[in-house]
Amino acid sequence: MEHKVNYAAEEIEQMLTAKRYRELKSIFSSMEPADIAQIFEDIPEEQLPLLYRILPKDMAAEVFVEMDGDEQELLISAFSDRELKEVLDEMYLDDAVDIIEEMPASVVKRILMQADPETRRQINEILKYPDDSAGSIMTIEYVSLKADMTVEAAFTRIRRTGEDKETIYTCYVTDKDRHLIGVVSVRTLLLADPDDLIGSIMEKNVTYVTTLEDKEQVAQQFNRYDYLALPVVDQEKRLVGIVTVDDAMDVLQEENTEDIEMMAAITPTDKPYMKTGIFETWKKRIPWLLILMISATFTGAIITHYEDALGTYVVLTAFIPMLMNTGGNAGSQSSVSIIRGMSLGEIEYSDTPKIILKEILVALACGLTLAAANFVKMMLIDHVSSTIAFVVSATLVVSVLAAKVIGCTLPILAKRVGFDPAVMASPFITTIVDAISLMVYFRIATMVLPI
Amino acid sequence: MEHKVNYAAEEIEQMLTAKRYRELKSIFSSMEPADIAQIFEDIPEEQLPLLYRILPKDMAAEVFVEMDGDEQELLISAFSDRELKEVLDEMYLDDAVDIIEEMPASVVKRILMQADPETRRQINEILKYPDDSAGSIMTIEYVSLKADMTVEAAFTRIRRTGEDKETIYTCYVTDKDRHLIGVVSVRTLLLADPDDLIGSIMEKNVTYVTTLEDKEQVAQQFNRYDYLALPVVDQEKRLVGIVTVDDAMDVLQEENTEDIEMMAAITPTDKPYMKTGIFETWKKRIPWLLILMISATFTGAIITHYEDALGTYVVLTAFIPMLMNTGGNAGSQSSVSIIRGMSLGEIEYSDTPKIILKEILVALACGLTLAAANFVKMMLIDHVSSTIAFVVSATLVVSVLAAKVIGCTLPILAKRVGFDPAVMASPFITTIVDAISLMVYFRIATMVLPI
Numbered sequence: 001m002e003h004k005v006n007y008a009a010e011e012i013e014q015m016l017t018a019k020r021y022r023e024l025k026s027i028f029s030s031m032e033p034a035d036i037a038q039i040f041e042d043i044p045e046e047q048l049p050l051l052y053r054i055l056p057k058d059m060a061a062e063v064f065v066e067m068d069g070d071e072q073e074l075l076i077s078a079f080s081d082r083e084l085k086e087v088l089d090e091m092y093l094d095d096a097v098d099i100i101e102e103m104p105a106s107v108v109k110r111i112l113m114q115a116d117p118e119t120r121r122q123i124n125e126i127l128k129y130p131d132d133s134a135g136s137i138m139t140i141e142y143v144s145l146k147a148d149m150t151v152e153a154a155f156t157r158i159r160r161t162g163e164d165k166e167t168i169y170t171c172y173v174t175d176k177d178r179h180l181i182g183v184v185s186v187r188t189l190l191l192a193d194p195d196d197l198i199g200s201i202m203e204k205n206v207t208y209v210t211t212l213e214d215k216e217q218v219a220q221q222f223n224r225y226d227y228l229a230l231p232v233v234d235q236e237k238r239l240v241g242i243v244t245v246d247d248a249m250d251v252l253q254e255e256n257t258e259d260i261e262m263m264a265a266i267t268p269t270d271k272p273y274m275k276t277g278i279f280e281t282w283k284k285r286i287p288w289l290l291i292l293m294i295s296a297t298f299t300g301a302i303i304t305h306y307e308d309a310l311g312t313y314v315v316l317t318a319f320i321p322m323l324m325n326t327g328g329n330a331g332s333q334s335s336v337s338i339i340r341g342m343s344l345g346e347i348e349y350s351d352t353p354k355i356i357l358k359e360i361l362v363a364l365a366c367g368l369t370l371a372a373a374n375f376v377k378m379m380l381i382d383h384v385s386s387t388i389a390f391v392v393s394a395t396l397v398v399s400v401l402a403a404k405v406i407g408c409t410l411p412i413l414a415k416r417v418g419f420d421p422a423v424m425a426s427p428f429i430t431t432i433v434d435a436i437s438l439m440v441y442f443r444i445a446t447m448v449l450p451i
Numbered sequence: 452m453e454h455k456v457n458y459a460a461e462e463i464e465q466m467l468t469a470k471r472y473r474e475l476k477s478i479f480s481s482m483e484p485a486d487i488a489q490i491f492e493d494i495p496e497e498q499l500p501l502l503y504r505i506l507p508k509d510m511a512a513e514v515f516v517e518m519d520g521d522e523q524e525l526l527i528s529a530f531s532d533r534e535l536k537e538v539l540d541e542m543y544l545d546d547a548v549d550i551i552e553e554m555p556a557s558v559v560k561r562i563l564m565q566a567d568p569e570t571r572r573q574i575n576e577i578l579k580y581p582d583d584s585a586g587s588i589m590t591i592e593y594v595s596l597k598a599d600m601t602v603e604a605a606f607t608r609i610r611r612t613g614e615d616k617e618t619i620y621t622c623y624v625t626d627k628d629r630h631l632i633g634v635v636s637v638r639t640l641l642l643a644d645p646d647d648l649i650g651s652i653m654e655k656n657v658t659y660v661t662t663l664e665d666k667e668q669v670a671q672q673f674n675r676y677d678y679l680a681l682p683v684v685d686q687e688k689r690l691v692g693i694v695t696v697d698d699a700m701d702v703l704q705e706e707n708t709e710d711i712e713m714m715a716a717i718t719p720t721d722k723p724y725m726k727t728g729i730f731e732t733w734k735k736r737i738p739w740l741l742i743l744m745i746s747a748t749f750t751g752a753i754i755t756h757y758e759d760a761l762g763t764y765v766v767l768t769a770f771i772p773m774l775m776n777t778g779g780n781a782g783s784q785s786s787v788s789i790i791r792g793m794s795l796g797e798i799e800y801s802d803t804p805k806i807i808l809k810e811i812l813v814a815l816a817c818g819l820t821l822a823a824a825n826f827v828k829m830m831l832i833d834h835v836s837s838t839i840a841f842v843v844s845a846t847l848v849v850s851v852l853a854a855k856v857i858g859c860t861l862p863i864l865a866k867r868v869g870f871d872p873a874v875m876a877s878p879f880i881t882t883i884v885d886a887i888s889l890m891v892y893f894r895i896a897t898m899v900l901p902i
Contacts, residue, residue: 281813282817282820333740336714431776
């Protein structure tokens with residue numbers, strides 16, 4: 001892969017110390033903003049403002065947007081009011097809002113004071129939308145056209161106003177009350193006759209989302225329909241903004257990370273692993289470890305209850321870890337399949353009966369295979385009596401069955417009552433399945449063995 | 452959310468039976484191809500060809516592309532040669548290749564026979580690239596310009612050839628030997644003067660990828676740099692195709708699903724859960740369950756080895772499940788964090804020492820918290836002796852430490868030796884950590900207790 005030329009933070013730092021500013025500027029102008037921002041993270045704090053001021057003017061805002069909250073805050077405090085205003089003016093509004101959401105109140109106040117009144121009003125407007133809504137990720141900088149314009153007039157308008165718009169490739173057509181009535185792509189415009197009316201070439205069947213819609217669902221639509229942008233309307237169907245594909249992609253990646261973290265019993269955050277401190281990491285992990293540890297009291301109680309049986313047949317203890325792990329693994333296979341299917345919109349609540357039936361059949365197939373393999377293994381390798389081998393193998397079948405049924409239903413139920421299904425992944429399923437496996441194990445053992 | 456009007460499969464089927472073809476056609480033309488394809492999946496097989504022929508001509512190929520392999524195969528066998536040719540001509544080449552990759556040999560032969568010689572050559576070209584390479588997801592339908600063209604001439608060319616291109620918004624500039632020398636967006640073209648030369652307004656620093664590059668890394672670049680398209684070049688830096696953002700998004704979602712499935716010990720496939728049969732689901736799950744079950748033989752052996760200790764202190768058995776689960780959970784927290792960080796490109800091999808140090812500190816913090824909570828709980832609720840409580844709590848600290856260190860290093864090592872780090876997630880970590888926890892448990896117990 002060929003990136004635009006990339007440099008290590010050390011090289012940049014050396015050039016800075018050697019005051020090779022002109023060289024630095026030309027290096028930066030050949031790089032991607034995201035790569036420059038990454039270098040900035042590894043530069044000592046006190047050199048950051050100086051380095052930032054070397055950036056070519058037209059890139060400064062883009063680099064700023066790509067930086068981490070900590071560095072942004074540091075730079076803002078180093079900025080003069082005029083510098084702050086310049087950066088703000090160059091930024092797309094949705095990026096400005098993202099930054100403001102991360103900053104402490106005093107910094108927010110300073111930013112809002114430097115923004116012009118109209119921008120301030122618009123920022124405040126977007127800040128009102130809930131964190132997980134389409135409104136919170138939209139930008140208000142889009143191209144809007146009127147139905148009675150000609151294609152030529154549309155191009156004139158795009159040329160005049162396009163510079164500041166996040167995308168110009170999808171243009172939205174509104175009536176005099178700002179209601180969304182159509183959409184037309186620059187591709188269509190280019191292939192049309194200059195005298196054609198927008199109203200006659202626009203697509204009238206517009207897919208749109210509303211400001212309060214869940215941003216994950218909005219992002220999924222980009223994936224499903226291959227859109228480059230989607231219009232966002234208010235309750236009265238007035239166009240208020242657009243969501244672009246790059247923001248949708250960010251949302252999808254964030255939601256994926258969130259799902260994966262929840263499945264591993266970690267409280268999700270947006271912060272990358274390497275940026276999260278020891279205390280913060282501890283805070284994300286310890287509550288779940290504690291809850292799961294305490295809930296294992298049940299398994300302990302079950303074992304204690306069957307202490308006598310275990311005293312007589314100590315050999316039974318040897319298979320407890322295997323039984324519990326197999327149950328846990330079988331359960332998490334099912335729960336993770338269902339959770340992912342729901343995330344991708346492939347599984348609906350109405351599929352529940354079909355899913356349960358399928359999981360029962362798969363569980364029986366898996367359970368019987370495992371039981372057979374285990375029986376043979378216990379007889380040949382562990383040299384236990386066939387009765388003990390039978391007890392363990394029978395438990396395997398029942399606990400895989402229980403694990404898979406619980407594994408597939410809990411996430412669906414969680415979603416039904418409004419929770420994120422991902423919390424119902426492996427760790428919780430394991431805890432429940434452990435208890436069931438043990439009970440089944442001892443029940444079968446006490447029935448079959450002379451205890 | 453407002454989709455374009457949506458209908459249930461049953462309604463469509465009724466209209467079809469009632470021969471309301473005209474009505475169906477107008478309904479279809481107001482819908483998204485992806486939604487129509489979904490309806491087609493729920494229509495009885497024998498009605499599929501008829502229904503497909505009702506589709507408006509300009510949508511037929513788009514709907515075909517969105518359908519499942521099974522339905523595509525069914526339709527192809529129902530198509531006349533002329534119909535097959537029509538669909539192929541309307542399809543983008545990368546979509547045609549995707550379909551061909553799923554079809555049995557006899558169908559592939561028929562498809563290739565209907566394609567014109569040039570298309571056939573191009574399809575064969577793309578089919579040669581490995582499944583996980585940029586070449587396999589690229590399209591060769593892009594707009595290419597020359598440096599000595601004027602902006603006006605460029606627009607003429609875009610208008611003339613743009614209809615068949617997957618994207619027209621990013622145009623690539625090549626020299627006479629097809630070497631990639633620049634890139635220019637339609638946005639830049641629109642804002643430029645009609646007489647400007649492409650060579651003077653194009654961006655010369657082009658980020659590109661090569662045909663054999665890993666497609667996941669290519670997709671990550673879209674996410675990082677917010678591209679709409681990326682050029683793909685061969686070993687001689689000649690432009691051979693482009694990858695568009697919609698395909699990149701598909702790759703990211705597929706890779707995410709793959710990671711999540713591997714983390715849950717499932718063999719990954721592209722097929723959605725609801726489309727996978729019982730036998731197939733069993734096949735995806737059983738190998739891992741078997742391997743993990745057999746590997747639990749170690750834990751069994753450890754317990755058997757300490758049978759005497761357990762015979763004397765049966766109470767020790769009661770805490771085995773809790774110890775093993777806590778270790779497993781602690782380990783999977785670490786491994787999943789690292790695996791995700793590597794997937795997102797946030798973690799590099801060179802970060803290993805930093806990661807291990809961090810995980811040791813977090814592990815100590817978590818382990819001590821858990822040990823303290825557990826000690827109090829065992830004294831107050833389980834009413835065990837303080838010696839037993841000490842043995843269990845001390846084991847907790849050691850096994851959380853071992854779990855987190857193993858959990859963070861194994862995925863890094865796996866990647867280092869060329870495996871997918873996601874296989875080193877919870878289930879494998881759990882199996883290893885279980886064995887370590889048990890050994891530590893019995894070691895401490897035999898040291899502290901009079902056994």
